[in-house]
Amino acid sequence: MNTQNLPAPGSSAADPMDRFYAVIPAGGVGTRLWPLSRAAAPKFLHDLTGSGSTLIRATYDRLEPISGSRVLLVTGDAHREAVCRQLPEVADENLVLETEPKDSGAAIGLAAAILFLRDPDTIMGSFAADQVISPVEKFQDAVREAIYTAATGKIVTIGIKPTHPSTGFGYIRTGEPLVVAGAPSAHSVVKFVEKPSREVAETYLASGEYNWNAGMFVAPVELMLRHLKANEPELYEGLMEIALAWDTPERVAVKKRVWPTLPKIAIDYAVAEPAADAGDVAVIPADFSWDDVGDFAAIARLSSAKEVKDVKVIGEGARVFTEDSTGIVVSDTKRVIALIGIQDVVVVDTPDALLVTTRAHSQLVKNAVAGLKEQGDTDVL
Incomplete structure (x- = not known):
């Protein structure tokens, strides 16, 4: 297929906040929360903390003051009705439905490709639909810093200050401070590291140089796609083919044909880790409370029921x-x-x-x- 070449990175005169588009990937079954969470009703559709709001609704609500209606949601075909019922604000053209699970590389990559073709100056922020965060104000401050940092030509992750030597999360090794207007907390990223053993996690915690990787990424869509093209060209080509048809009558037919052929890979491996090796990743260390509600022990800990x-x-x-x-x-x-x-x-x-x-x-x-x-x-x- 003939996809357009990505332009060289440029600068936009617009305020970076006006270029921001929130992306909410809502995938995964949450098997450690069975039988509450299932394929037909995954955990993000539930109120797991007794707050009166489902996880996906809470995710949208904490992003809306920053993004307004500029929200693109990626979820499975089977969840369309439930998601639309919970988030009636999301426009049809901004609802990306996966015909089958393909991991975060395809989900976030397609969002980036769609947004790029609509406006190549867009800065996207990807925030999973199944996380519990408080206080919201600290989260929003960190996202704003991430947006200003991304506008300088960086893929930015929001790192969570670790509270204990967790073996269940990946970590981000933080480097030198960056000088970014509007982002006093910005640092370079040395590297991403996999889930460690207990002993290694304790050394990370003691060093003060590591943050938990919460899988939150804020980046210029052009930069995301440039790294995706370099590292996963087959995935890039397929996603661009779907994106080129997205705002046309061919959307469904092209997606149905191409999506099943896409390779499965996490966005961390497809983009974030190689981008860090290239010096293109920054981090905003944050100290808000964060949990991915990975099991019932987390629900017991977080619930206000x-x-x-x-x-x-x-x-x-x-x-x-x-x-x-x-x-x-x-x-x-x-x-x-x-x-x-x-x-x-x-x-x-x-x-x-x-x-x-x-x-x-x-x-x-x-x-x-x-x-x-x-x-x-x-x-x-």
């Missing part, structure tokens, strides 16, 4: 009795749940599946999903 004695209870109309027990109950039924003399328990009750585990074992819930899939019990997944 009511407590029945020492048990957190999530679910409208949940009927729970406790005696000498601690933990969390998530109920999607009217069934009475009685806990007696059991500590740190996790109970998730849905009409067709029941999970009973402990907070300490909550990361292993994904093993149940894999086992059920092998047994052929896919109707509950």
Whole structure:
């Protein structure tokens, strides 16, 4: 196919804030939150913290003061109805539906390609739909700094100040401070590092040089695509073919033909890590509270839901009795749940599946999903 060549990077006279477009990738099933989170109703469609707002709605609401209506959302075909019901503000041309999961490289890359063809001076910011962040004001300040830094020709990540030696997150090694008007916190990035062992994580924490990688990227779309083209040319070509048809009557046909052929790769490997090696990545270290709600222990920690004695209870109309027990109950039924003399328990009750585990074992819930899939019990997944 013949795709247009990307122009050399230039500068726009416009205020960088006016060039900003928020991208919300809403993918993944959240298997460690089964049976609450499933393929047809992934975790971002749920209110997991008792705040009264689903994760995807909360993501949109904290970005809207910065982006206004300039929001592009990437999600699966199967979630269109639920997403449109929760976010009626998103215009049809800004709703990107994946025919099948292809990882973040394709999702974020297609968003960049669509926005580039509409306006090559756009600065995009990608923020996952399934994160819990507070206070919102600190997050918004960090995003504004990231936008001003991106306008200088950088791919910018927002690093989270680590509060403990986590082995579940990747890390960003922070380099020298950068001089950027409007972004006093900006630093260069030395490199991204994979999820470490406990011992290595402790050294990261002690050094003060590392931040958690929350997967938030703010960048000129031209720069994102330039690195994508250099590192993953096959993916780049396919995404540009879809993007060229996006605002035409050929959108559906071209997407249906090309999307299944795209390689699967995370945006970190396709763009962020090689860009860091090239000196094109900056970081805004931030100290707001951040969690990707990866398991039921996280829900117990984050939830503002009511407590029945020492048990957190999530679910409208949940009927729970406790005696000498601690933990969390998530109920999607009217069934009475009685806990007696059991500590740190996790109970998730849905009409067709029941999970009973402990907070300490909550990361292993994904093993149940894999086992059920092998047994052929896919109707509950």
